[in-house]
Amino acid sequence: MTCTIRIACIISLLHTRVAGVDLTQYVNVFQGTTSGGNRFPGVVAAPFAMVKLGPDVQSGTTDAYSGYLANGSVWGFSMMHESGTGGAPKYGVVSQMPYVGSLANPLIDISQPRTAPDIGTVGYYKSSLANGVSVELAASEHAGLYQYAFPSSDVGTIVVDASHVLPSFRGLGWDQHYKGGNFSMAEDGSYEGSGTYDNGWNLSPDWTIYFCGRFSSTPTSSKSFSGNGATLTSYDTSTPVSGTQRVGGVFTFSPSNVTSRVGISYISTAKACQNLEGEIPAGTDFQSLVSQAKDRWNTEVFSKIQIETANAAGQQLLYSSMLGMFMIPSNLTGENPGWSSPEPYYSDAFTLWDTHRCHTPLFQIIEPVAYEEFIRSLIDIWRHDGYMPDARSSNFNGRTQGGSNADNVLADAYVKGVRGAVNWDDGFAAMQTDAEKTPANNNDPQAPDSSTKEGRGALPDWLTYGYITPTYTRAVSRAVEYASNDFGLYQVASGLGKTAEAATYLERSRNWRNHWNPAAASNNHSGFVVPRLANGSFVPQDPLSCGGCYWRDAYYEDVPWVYSMNMPHDVAELKTRIGGDDKFVDRIDKLFDLNIFSAGNEPGFTSPYLYNFVRGKQYKSVERSRAIGNLYNSGTGGLPGNSDAGAMESNIVWQMIGLWPLTGQTTFLILSPWFSHMTIDLGTGRTLDMSSTGGNKDTAFYIQSLKVNGQQWTQSYVTWGDVFANGGTMEYVLGPTPVDWATGDMPPSPASGDE
Numbered sequence: 230m231t232c233t234i235r236i237a238c239i240i241s242l243l244h245t246r247v248a249g250v251d252l253t254q255y256v257n258v259f260q261g262t263t264s265g266g267n268r269f270p271g272v273v274a275a276p277f278a279m280v281k282l283g284p285d286v287q288s289g290t291t292d293a294y295s296g297y298l299a300n301g302s303v304w305g306f307s308m309m310h311e312s313g314t315g316g317a318p319k320y321g322v323v324s325q326m327p328y329v330g331s332l333a334n335p336l337i338d339i340s341q342p343r344t345a346p347d348i349g350t351v352g353y354y355k356s357s358l359a360n361g362v363s364v365e366l367a368a369s370e371h372a373g374l375y376q377y378a379f380p381s382s383d384v385g386t387i388v389v390d391a392s393h394v395l396p397s398f399r400g401l402g403w404d405q406h407y408k409g410g411n412f413s414m415a416e417d418g419s420y421e422g423s424g425t426y427d428n429g430w431n432l433s434p435d436w437t438i439y440f441c442g443r444f445s446s447t448p449t450s451s452k453s454f455s456g457n458g459a460t461l462t463s464y465d466t467s468t469p470v471s472g473t474q475r476v477g478g479v480f481t482f483s484p485s486n487v488t489s490r491v492g493i494s495y496i497s498t499a500k501a502c503q504n505l506e507g508e509i510p511a512g513t514d515f516q517s518l519v520s521q522a523k524d525r526w527n528t529e530v531f532s533k534i535q536i537e538t539a540n541a542a543g544q545q546l547l548y549s550s551m552l553g554m555f556m557i558p559s560n561l562t563g564e565n566p567g568w569s570s571p572e573p574y575y576s577d578a579f580t581l582w583d584t585h586r587c588h589t590p591l592f593q594i595i596e597p598v599a600y601e602e603f604i605r606s607l608i609d610i611w612r613h614d615g616y617m618p619d620a621r622s623s624n625f626n627g628r629t630q631g632g633s634n635a636d637n638v639l640a641d642a643y644v645k646g647v648r649g650a651v652n653w654d655d656g657f658a659a660m661q662t663d664a665e666k667t668p669a670n671n672n673d674p675q676a677p678d679s680s681t682k683e684g685r686g687a688l689p690d691w692l693t694y695g696y697i698t699p700t701y702t703r704a705v706s707r708a709v710e711y712a713s714n715d716f717g718l719y720q721v722a723s724g725l726g727k728t729a730e731a732a733t734y735l736e737r738s739r740n741w742r743n744h745w746n747p748a749a750a751s752n753n754h755s756g757f758v759v760p761r762l763a764n765g766s767f768v769p770q771d772p773l774s775c776g777g778c779y780w781r782d783a784y785y786e787d788v789p790w791v792y793s794m795n796m797p798h799d800v801a802e803l804k805t806r807i808g809g810d811d812k813f814v815d816r817i818d819k820l821f822d823l824n825i826f827s828a829g830n831e832p833g834f835t836s837p838y839l840y841n842f843v844r845g846k847q848y849k850s851v852e853r854s855r856a857i858g859n860l861y862n863s864g865t866g867g868l869p870g871n872s873d874a875g876a877m878e879s880n881i882v883w884q885m886i887g888l889w890p891l892t893g894q895t896t897f898l899i900l901s902p903w904f905s906h907m908t909i910d911l912g913t914g915r916t917l918d919m920s921s922t923g924g925n926k927d928t929a930f931y932i933q934s935l936k937v938n939g940q941q942w943t944q945s946y947v948t949w950g951d952v953f954a955n956g957g958t959m960e961y962v963l964g965p966t967p968v969d970w971a972t973g974d975m976p977p978s979p980a981s982g983d984e
């Protein structure tokens with residue numbers, strides 16, 4: 230290790246190297262919760278926990294994607310949320326809301342502003358409401374604990390409303406609806422029930438969640454209710470209520486503090502109660518749940534990356550970002566209402582379109598056990614639902630923005646040796662379903678031409694022409710993705726010894742070239758992927774424009790300049806088409822000079838590091854990496870875009886590691902490490918140990934020389950086999966000026982060359 234500031238290093242060593250150190254102290258759970266980050270700040274008791282317990286806030290017509298907003302009134306604390314998504318809010322169900330005094334009508338708006346900003350740490354959350362009630366939250370994987378402190382001035386009331394679900398005000402047809410519920414209670418205030426909801430961004434049909442609630446003391450009064458809107462139909466009995474009306478219960482306590490335990494399940498109220506009693510039995514100490522959550526995040530996530538640094542901001546950014554990476558998907562093994570199977574089950578992928586570039590490759594490294602389960606689950610979803618998801622929530626596939634990116638994820642897992650209990654024959658069959666079987670049109674009003682649910686809606690054109698005509702929406706961006714999906718099939722087919730299939734899919738992975746119009750010109754560059762008609766003609770296209778850039782347009786969420794760099798399996802060919810090394814470098818430069826690049830948009834994630842494919846230019850990738858890194862911090866506005874299910878957070882962690890993965894290949898492009906020393910625990914006793922001398926993160930970050938596993942290194946990349954498969958070491962010498970150190974072979978371009 231290198232220590233320039235001795236005391237800081239010693240302190241840092243104490244913090245990071247001593248067994249049992251609480252790394253959660255460096256985590257800001259509010260990272261990325263404002264400025265469009267949409268991160269969930271509430272309680273997630275363990276990585277991938279089903280319960281995500283936090284406040285639901287209303288503020289005019291602002292969509293609260295994760296339930297939380299910094300400003301506005303809390304209208305409930307609910308148990309299920311998605312973290313970091315765009316599109317439209319999903320979940321925000323199984324809620325309680327406290328009220329001071331007796332409540333004449335539980336259907337009215339009883340939302341409350343907060344008297345102070347919410348407080349949260351890993352496993353703990355607190356809101357202080359204007360009515361004097363404070364609410365503290367803790368949780369387990371399938372249950373939550375609400376601790377209420379009521380003012381002593383009046384009776385305390387808790388409202389349980391099965392109709393509570395997050396709204397969307399965007400008017401895009403993605404708003405969730407409450408469809409009906411059941412509610413029953415016992416004399417001691419125990420309650421059970423269910424709520425049914427539909428829609429959301431994935432256009433889900435009806436789905437049901439069951440709940441089971443208990444209080445620490447017997448209410449002085451318990452009443453069930455039903456009604457429509459703010460109009461009560463019944464509110465004077467404790468008899469069960471059910472139906473399509475709003476249903477729920479109101480529990481009143483003489484002045485006292487009350488805790489409530491609530492379990493949830495997709496299976497039944499009995500299972501919800503079983504989850505509750507198994508995980509948070511009566512008398513569970515609130516603080517012990519908080520400690521358990523901290524222990525699990527420390528052991529399973531944070532301790533996997535140890536750093537020595539005097540850079541406190543960097544340390545906070547690292548661990549806050551690692552938290553954001555592992556809130557979703559949700560491990561719903563044992564909670565699958567769709568089918569029973571010995572395979573694990575994960576839902577809340579939101580979406581692989583976002584995560585397949587750099588999140589899933591880091592998911593494998595940090596959480597290898599869960600990752601293998603996740604891969605098995607993708608395949609099992611194909612077994613029972615017909616297709617792997619690109620996104621999935623409320624146990625329903627949807628929606629698909631571009632290609633079938635589960636293909637890339639499976640390919641990445643395959644080439645990096647994920648085997649275990651994965652049935653790879655089925656895995657390849659699942660990928661072939663994407664590649665060969667057109668999914669039924671789900672008649673999405675946003676894009677009525679073909680399926681947005683799953684698979685590859687524009688497959689007929691892809692198979693007929695080798696490109697996608699404007700018959701289909703998002704034709705060009707889908708084609709670019711289908712090519713990289715097919716490269717994934719090539720990788721797995723090769724590994725399984727399926728030679729004929731491998732040849733077919735390698736050829737198809739080159740089909741992005743069919744959209745390449747050499748005459749399309751912009752800013753001294755020619756050659757861009759553009760729309761193409763059935764008769765072979767290219768459609769005139771401004772490479773700086775994607776029109777509306779949305780569901781009905783030729784390019785989804787990014788411009789031709791960006792999609793024209795998005796074939797990481799075929800970079801050598803791309804370079805030739807762009808006009809050779811100098812033009813290629815200038816083209817990457819222009820992504821920045823012309824303000825085309827957006828650090829928050831996934832299709833551009835890899836472009837800044839493609840300099841590594843040009844001799845002597847690796848240093849420019851490092852400069853881009855540092856500039857992108859500087860857009861992040863651990864604060865509430867610290868993510869330069871939607872978290873996107875942790876995609877953004879995984880991006881910054883790779884910048885800190887100083888590597889960039891090329892999904893579906895074993896290649897990692899070398900950037901430059903942030904910290905003087907980082908150790909990544911790869912499981913089963915393997916580690917990747919990275920150290921640097923002579924430099925620092927901000928002013929002396931250029932690689933002067935590098936040793937990998939003790940050997941002098943002259944390639945601008947390492948492979949999975951070099952440093953991850955069995956662990957390894959990377960020892961950098963850094964300095965303030967670039968040096969032409971990467972004189973060895975270029976990173977591979979496996980689809981380039983012979984056609």
Ligand SMILES: *[C@@H]1O[C@H](CO)[C@@H](O)[C@H](O)[C@H]1NC(C)=O
Nearest residue numbers: 262263264298299300301865
């Ligand atoms: C919330 O309100 C405070 C005080 O009015 C303001 O300073 C802050 O910018 C607001 N935050 C957001 C995320 O709108």
Ligand SMILES: *[C@@H]1O[C@H](CO)[C@@H](O)[C@H](O)[C@H]1NC(C)=O
Nearest residue numbers: 409410411423425471472473
């Ligand atoms: C209420 O529960 C019953 C039994 O589980 C179920 O058949 C019914 O569909 C539920 N009603 C609603 C509105 O959820």
Ligand SMILES: *[C@@H]1O[C@H](CO)[C@@H](O)[C@H](O)[C@H]1NC(C)=O
Nearest residue numbers: 363377378379381484485486
């Ligand atoms: C409720 O909790 C608050 C905060 O912990 C405490 O100050 C108060 O004494 C408690 N009240 C009762 C009635 O137990």
Ligand SMILES: *[C@@H]1O[C@H](CO)[C@@H](O)[C@H](O)[C@H]1NC(C)=O
Nearest residue numbers: 560561562563573598599602
């Ligand atoms: C996923 O959940 C199942 C059921 O609770 C559990 O057995 C399994 O260990 C979990 N997976 C991980 C990686 O924690």
Ligand SMILES: *[C@@H]1O[C@H](CO)[C@@H](O)[C@H](O)[C@H]1NC(C)=O
Nearest residue numbers: 751752753754815819822823
């Ligand atoms: C295009 O090339 C011309 C001639 O070399 C140069 O003057 C101009 O600045 C270039 N424009 C851009 C956007 O690079």
Ligand SMILES: *[C@@H]1O[C@H](CO)[C@@H](O)[C@H](O)[C@H]1NC(C)=O
Nearest residue numbers: 761762763764765766767768
């Ligand atoms: C293809 O069709 C378009 C639109 O009908 C037409 O403008 C173009 O000339 C045709 N190209 C060829 C090569 O026939």
